[in-house]
Amino acid sequence: MQSSATVYPLRVLVRRPVWALAVVGIWLMPTSVLAQESMPETLSENSAMDESVEFSDPLSGEEGVQPVDPSQMRPLALEDSFLSIQGGKRLLEEASLAVAQENYTEAASKLQEARQVFNQLSNFYQQLATSFSGIDNRVADQHRNNARQTAQMRDDATYQLALVHRAQNQPELAVPLLIQIIRSQAPTRDLGKKAYQQLLELGFVDSPLPGSEATEQSRSSAE
Template identity: 60%
Template sequence: MLSLSSKNWLNHSLGVILSLGILSVATATLAQSTTNTEPLEENTVTPVNQTESLLSLQGGEKLMKEAEVAINAGNYDLAATKLQQARRIFNQLSNFYLQLGESFSGIDNRLAEGQRAGALKTATLRDESTYQLALVHRAQNKPELAVPLLIQIIRSQNPTSELGRKSYQQLYEIGFVETPFQTSNN
């Protein structure tokens, strides 16, 4: 059995050994990271690569293209997944652009308007991906999933817009509404 002073010595020794081990690992990691990278300039700013990020216009459009390929192959489950992802991305982007636009309102109207334009563009893409998703649900014989999506589009786009009219027509074909919608353009 170890005496109290032996236990203290053992605990102290183990602590020193652990500290030395951690210090040597940290030193090796630091040495490796400084030898493998170029010196960093403090004021260097690198933009986010928008083409590789899913949270981007290009990322959402890529998902929509993948969904189109899946639809053409008859893989509606994969298409629905891709369209839901695209819809989520476009919705987030639209909200982010709106928030940025509101932040710059009254400070820099040029920036505020640019962000609002980004919000409108991504909201339109969100609604287009939502419409495609509703059509996929119809093809899967799941009209109960298509109805709320079509109503969201009409509320977002306006019933008289092209996408709004097409969405209402889908509701009519499903049998959710009984009265056809006629505009002065028809």
């Protein structure tokens, strides 16, 4: 009687589905093993989520972010700063040196960087001018003048880049830049006139500017 009572539960257990046995096995598995298998691959032993790392309060001034000493601040106007007028001018100088060495690939890279720097500066100064408009007109005018100045430098760098593309025999890259200059400067300003003249020499346009030598020659020949 005792043996049959002992065998009966085992028979019932054996007849249970396989998935049930798997569930029982999982519940009996140690917790440490489950945690190890369920951990993503990105969280290894060398992961940044280390319990030994201590985070300090950045506002305490004791650890973490230290208060800034005004005497140690480095303004963006320094020559070694990238996002500054001086940084853009340094890129232009490097581009000029590359052109003198006929390294047009390096010159194009430097001019493209300078163009982006001046464009960002112009946008930032314009945003500041808009923010201070009606609050402090003196500050707004100062930032607006900076926006114009950097925009002019951007267009100058763009014109030089177009000339480099012409030297590389890549007019398809020069034409869009020249059109951007005309839109920014207007055809009546000096740089706009130079850009249009480049388009004329490239054969992209065939109508000279009014008042230019080509226009006067065409008129005299027609008479």
